[in-house]
Each structure stands twice: as structure tokens, then as C-alpha cells.
Amino acid sequence: MNQQALSAFVWSVADLLRGDYKQSEYGRVILPLTVLRRLDCVLAPTKVAVLAEFEEKKKLGINPEPFLLRKAGQSFFNTSPLDLKTLMGDQDHIRENLFSYVAAFSPAVRDIFERFEFHAQVERLAKAGLLYQVVEKFTQVDLHPHAVDNYQMGLVFEELIRKFAELSNETAGEHFTPREVIRLMVNLLFIEDDEALSKPGVVRTIYDPTAGTGGMLSIAGEYLAEHNRKARLTVFGQELNPESYAICKADMLIKGQDVANIVFGNTLSDDGHPHKRFDYMLSNPPFGVEWKKVEKDVRKEHETQGYNGRFGPGLPRVSDGSMLFLLHLISKMRPSSEGGSRFGIVLNGSPLFTGGAGSGESEIRRYVLENDLLEAIVGLPTDMFYNTGISTYVWILSNRKPEHRKGKVQLIDAGSMWQKMRKSLGSKRKELSDAHIDEITRLFGQFVEAEQDGKPISRIFRNSDFGYRTITVERPERDEAGKIVLGTRGKQKGKPQADAKLRDTENVPLNEDVDAYFKREVLPHASDAWIDHDKTKIGYEIPFNRHFYVFTPPRSLEVIDVELKQVVGRIQTMLSEVMG
Template structure:
């Protein structure tokens, strides 16, 4: 089975599974508002996933629990996790079947079941604040029906039938439905697996040699992990290279519900739940001092950082001892702050893939926070490549997006260079849209993009009618000097006003020129300014260095205008069509009417 077939099958299963689970909404209708359904559906999905995961070893755990009931908690935990096969367990005598067999005591027994999870899992469940919802469901005779719905045969969620990848998709589809009912803004979107796989392959293609062999250990960090699907995908892709490699995943998430999902999924995958952190990455960094082999993330863009403002500014004031010493972007968009955080956590051999929207390429003036951050990354020779993605690729937004590939140590041929790749036309149209997602990056499309990246050449790559274009630039190509150009004041007779034998600048006529770093400023001024303003001069004390990446201009293709005869013929045909349509509607012949 090809990857495309596998992905298609997965998508069908995920849609079906998520829709089955979301049917619980029928029970909740009237009791909850639509935007509140997730308060029940998300924690119940996690609980059912845990329930089904532990079913095969349940009897062993109950037996061990009885045998070791007098041991201290640490030793008892060790024995019970050995029997469960996971880093968590449940010692309850209840299952969903036995809960349903005693409807009169449903609430009491269900609470007893939940309280029988190991302490590390209870911490996760508490993030959902589900206790209040249990009372609400029980008081309105809905708890039995919710558990009954989740206990249907087709709602089975054990890992033997529903893989971690599939479960990740199910969670993301449920969270997407929950977010849609909340009417969240476009920046709060989720990353589909086709985008994630492209990011992982861009990260790993340069590291093939370091991924093979014995005793390979790699660390992966996602600073805005959501339900942790980027982390699980990196683990999956690294194991494709070397199934014996040890992959340690670390992540931080702001939203308690998605954090709980991520942590539970990590435990089921055998990862260390202590590596999952809750809180704002910008204002409450849980991984200070850590360095990772890989950083992969899709931070919110177009979202303000007001609630993090004080902490971020305080850290900015620390200078080199803080993550944000280089500069601060406008308060309305904090995406470049995540870029700085990710860079601060890369090993010297580390690599990062991060998604931004177009404003990260060019927003802000020379000397401003955004420009300074771009300057910092480019002048340190850390920006390896940027890939423009197709529009309509994300669930909740159709805007232009870009993957930035950043590394502390470039390969020799890439030193001093930046590769820009226009992959906006390399996609397959979906037969059925999912929200705003109308296209996919298929396996063939992804391979073409990765090939263009790997060959590092000025070249076009074609797949049928689809095209990827790669261009290589020097770091300096993106920098410019913003020079202030002054013009003199003139008196009523038109003479230049002098002060101490020097012309006085007229603030109303002040202008600026953005001169590429590769250009000699004086030569540029003589060529581009003086012929049109012979009395002008430059105030070089006001010079500012700026950096921007004008993607659209760099990939612009000139299209010559149509000949007038062609335009006239098209207008004639349009007029004829309008006349014909009018005749069809009115039944009148208007061909001879003036």
C-alpha cells in the first residue's frame, strides 16, 4: 500500500471515528451550548482511549494490585506499570461494561473508576476540569447515555485498532470541531499530517548520516505542541531511518485540554510525560537551559502577545541573558518571538522548522523589532531555506504560509546562502474540503519539494502541470540601508535657506531610500536621486539597516499584456453572450435594437 493510499484510508477512518464520537453532541444538545460540547467530548475521548488501552492487561494489574497493596507507593507503582505495559494503570474493578450494568450507581462508580487511575494520569485528567461536568451529566440523566455511546463496538479506541497516528488525527478533528463552534480566529489552526511530513523531511534530509548506526539518541521540541502530532510524526520519521533510535520528545502547550491530550498520547506511545509542560512558552518557559537536536512547531500568527507582554519585555531587558534581546515585534503579532525562543533552544548542530505567515518576511521598518530579528537570523547565517506552501492547506485559514528552516551549522555549500522555494503550486486538490483545507501535499508533491531543497540549485522541478521553483541568494541580498534624504528649505524668492553656510533641511520634503547592501550608497545616490533632486543630500547619521524577504517580487513572472485585437474579440463574444441570454429570458429578438 502506498503512502497516498494509506493517508486516504486514514482520513476516511478518522472522519468516521470522529463523527461517531461527535454524535454524543445529540445527547448534550439542550444541556450544553454548542461551543461547550468539547467540555464533555474531549475528556471522555481521552478516558475511553485509556480504558481501551488498558483492557488487555487489566486482570494482571488487578492481581498485582492485590498482591502489592501493602507496599509503599513507589514500589507498588513500579510493579503495576510492569503489568500494565505502560507508565500508567487503573486499579478499578469497573469497566465501561460493568458501569453500564449498574445505572442506579453510575455517578458514584464512574468517579471511583476515574480515581483508580495512577497519580500521573489523574494529573492529566484534572486538566480537563471534568468533575463539574460529571455532576451536570448525572443530575440530568445524561451520564449513562454518554458512557453508553462511547462503549459502542464501533467506538473502540485501543491502540491495537487505532494507531497513535490515527488517534492524533481523531483528536485534532475533534478539537477542530470544538474550535469551529467557538468561532476562533484563523491563527488558531491545526497542522495536518501532509504539512507535518514535509517539515519532518526537510529537517531530516540533511541528517541522514547521523540517524543511522548504533546508540542514536535524538531530542525533539515543539514549543506550541497542541495535541503533540508534530512530535509523534518526528518520532515516526526518525524510526523510518533507524527503528532502534531513541527519540525523546519535549513539548509545551498553553491550552489545558490539548495539553492533556498530548500528555496522555505521549504516555501511550511510551514517552516520558514529564517532558510535556503546560503554560505559555513566551512568559513561562518550562525548558529554560535545554537544548535540542530538532525544533518543529506551528506557532500562532496574527495573534497578539498582550498577556505575555510584561514577562517578554522583562526578559528583553536582560539583554543577552534573555531569549528576546534582539528585538520585539509589534504587540499585534508575536510569531517571531517563537522563532527567537526556538533558536535559543537549538544545539550547535540543531535544526528547526517553523511555520509563519507572510508578515514574518517583511513586516516592520528598518531598525524595528521584526527587521532586527530577521537581521539576527540571516547575519548569523542560520537561515537555510524558506518554502512557500500552497494556499488553502490549513483547516482554518487559506492564507499564504511559509516553512522556515533554520540551523546553527550549515553544510559548506550552503554557507552564506539562503534557498527560497516556491512550492505554492505543488499540491493535489481534495475531493472533499475539510473546513478551509481544499488541497493536500501528496507524497509525490512532497518528494518533489524535498528534492528541490536537497539539490540546492537554481532550478524548476515539474510534476505533470505542477511546478516547484528553487532560487539561491546570498545572505546580503535581503539586507538594505535605509538612508534619509534631505532637501533644502527655500525662501519666498526660491533661494535655498542657509544657516552657517549650510542648507537648512525642509522636514516636509524629507524622504528615505532603501539601498541594497550590495550597492555602494554614494553611487546609488548619484544615479537614482541627484538627477531628479540636484540639491538633495544624505543625513548618514540616520542610517538604519533593515532586512526583508520580498518573496512575491523575487518570484515575479512578467506576463506581457494581451494585444488589443484579442481583448476586442473577447469583448465581442461577451456582448454576444449577453444578447443571447437576454433573448432566451425575454423571448425577444434584440439584435437589431439600437
């Protein structure tokens, strides 16, 4: 059964729920039962052996858990003689038997169903007289990995979650990362390490602080498996949404990962992996979502721990917390002396330029660039995400830049690299083809400037090219007679006094001499002006679009005049036909 047919089948369960459940509530039933059926099928081949082992160890008074895991061949087990199909044999007691079956799973799986609040949904289905029909529907589909591999199962989860998100009218910030965007990020993350990753027995860690349903972690694992079957990627993650967390944990469980590494909770206020550092990291934090709920905890860490904590460089405005995740990931980088780290994060346009010199956003950019952490930024096409059509950017950061990248940043404009989808999915109307992903990966890997159809698509800059000094330009206060007012006391005695109403600021590129700029740009227009150097601030911004703007000269007046005459001629002809 292919992914589309499978997801259509699972979606058909909604027909049974209609009337007793609101559309926005369908996911509360369908998602946990999809997971339950998957686990049920995975354990089916070893069911008899596991039960026999359980009885034997129970008689001997031995802790059966390690033996059951070995018999099951998985990182989880179930000790109930029941499964979903045998539940169908006792319609009158399906509620009690279903509870008994779920309770017999190993602790990690029970936690998954607790996060789904599965108990409450079973009770609700039973009261509505739907429990037997709904469970029976799921017993009709084979979700064993031989029939539906992990990749397909991931696609099923993704499609179902996306549909339920749309029905729940979730905000644009609660978006979902398309697979081709994750594939691009994974390519960019690993490309410089292909040689190291191809060594037999290599073990690497990867972390996602906004793990969602685990898509980024899964695709990273698939990439490494394709390139080196003997390599092992140990995954870590944290997720705030209970249902997404439950699905991510279920997915990792089936793939043999240690699900203790997937933590529930808010990454910003309660780091689930304190003191841990990782080789690779990926994240797609929510766009434009305020962090007011965790403001107290974040500010406390910023003020009391400074650079020993995660948020030392600065804090962005409360209306958008995405840059806090950027700082969080930086804090999780291995020291370069221990091999260093690389990570990719998806951000909207705001972190590129929001906030003037001295603001939290600018100070974060300053920290990133002055510490030479930014390798590249890739501008993606609009309409790439399911619930938002805004422009998005992939930032790649590393504290182990290869020599030829040191002190430099590459900007890649992939805004024109897309193909129209056969069918739009929410706001997602465009997608990256394999050829587009390969081209972006090539541009990044070769670290070259390039053009396409006469327009730049890849440019390389020095870190300092994004810096500037904001200087304060003062002009003297004058009395009614037009004479300059001089200070009468202290250090200001005899000096011209600044007129606050005439005060202005200028942004001077960091690579340019301030005095030379002042003489050229200011003094010709205000010969009495001076700079108050005590007020100078350093800022950083990355005006991405400006660096790829290509000026198109307007048409000549002669061409416009000819076109106007042609239009007037057509109008006169039409009028004559009407009047005639």
C-alpha cells in the same frame, strides 16, 4: 474499524448531548471520554496482574509504583478494580464509581483529567440524567491499540478537535496543522541527517513550544521509526490550551514517552523548559495573534536580559507574536560545537516583510540572516489550513548548515503544488499529495534552482541580498528670496540647513554602493540634495512573491483592436435581431 467510522461513532454521542449542551460544549464531554476509553482499553490486558501486584506490595508496605508500571507495560497504571464496562453494572452509583476509577490512575493521568475539568462535566451529566447513557456509549467501542493503532487514534483526536473548534467559532489564528504539512516539515527537518539517524541506538530530542495535541511530535516519531526502528526520539513540548494539552499528554503517555516533558502554560511568559536545548524543533504558532497579555513579561526579559534571554534581537509589534516564537526556538538551539540544531516553523506572510529598517521585525530578520541561520523558506498553497485560507510559509533554520548552504538562503515556491480535496474541511480546500511532498523535499535536499512550466519554483540567494540601507535624503531650506539658509551656530555654522518638509528616504540594496546609488537615482532629480549618514539604518526583508513574479507582456494593440471589432460585430448582430 477505520478512522472515519470511529470518529463518526464518537461524534454520534453528540446526539445524546443535544439540548442539554450547546454545540460548542460537546468537546468538553466527548474528548475526555475518548481519552478515558483509550486508556481503559490499553490497560485491560494487564488489569488482573496489576491489581494482584498492587495488593501484594501494599501488604509489604512497599511503594508499589515502579512495580505497577512494569506490570502494566505502560508509563501509567490504574489500581481500581473497576473499569468502564464494570461501571455499567451499577447504574445508581455510576457517578461515584467513575470518580473513584479516575482517581485510581497514576498522577500523570489524573492531571490530564483535571485539565479537561472532567469532574465538572461528570457532575453536569449526572444532573441532566445523561451520565449512564453517555458512558455506556463509549463502552461499545474498542479503542485498544490492536484495533485502533496510535496513528489512527491521532487522526481521530485531530478530527474531533477540528470539529469542536469550528463549532466554537475559534479565530483563524487558532488553527490546526494538517498532517501533510507536518509530514513535509518533518521531511525537511531530517533529510540532511538521514545517515546520522540511521545509526543503531541513536537518541535525539525534539521540541514543540506550541504543541497543541502533539501532532508534530507524533509524526516526527513516526518518521524516525520508519527509518530506524532502533532510534529513539525523546519529545518535549508546551501547550497553553488545557484540552489540547490534555490530549497531547494522553497521546504521549500511550506511546511510552515521559509525559513530564509535556508542560502546561504560556511559552512566551513562562518557559516550561528553561536552560534546555534540543536537536530538532517544530512549531506552528498562532497567526496574527496579539501578545498583549504577556507583554509585561516579554518586555522585561528583553530589557533586562538582552541577548542572554530569548528576545535580545528585538520585539515585533504587539498585534502579532509569531516572531517571538521564532526567537524562542533560536534560543533553544544547541551550540554548533555540541552538534547544533535544526527547526521548522510555520508563519504567515507578515514576518517576511512587515516593519521598516530598525523596527523589531526587521531587526529579528537581520539577526537571523547575519548569523546565517536561515536555510530555506517554502511558500505553501493558500487554503491549506482548516480555519484560515491565508498564504503560509515554512521556515527552516539551522546553526549547523552544510558547507554548500553557508551564506545562502533557498526560496521554494510550492504555491502551485496542490490537489483539490474530495471534501472541503472548513477553510481547507487543498492538500499536498505525496508526490508534492517528495518534489519539495527533493528541491530542498538537492539545493538547486529550478523552473516549472517556464516559471521559477526554486531560487538561491546570498543572505545579504535581503538587506538594505535606508538613507535619509535632505534638501536645503530656502528663504523667501530663494537663497539657501545657512546655520549660524556651532557645527552647523555656514552649512545648509535641512528643510524637514523636503526630507525623504531611499532604500539602497546592501550589496550596492550608497554613493553610486545616490548619484544615479537622486542627484539627477535634486541636485542640491545630500545624505545625512547619521540617520542611516540597516534593514532586512524577504519579498518572497517578488522573486517568483514572471512578467506577462500585455497583448498588442492590433490584437486588442481585432477583439473589439469582433465584440462590436456580435452586439450589432444581436441588436439587429431584436429590432428586426
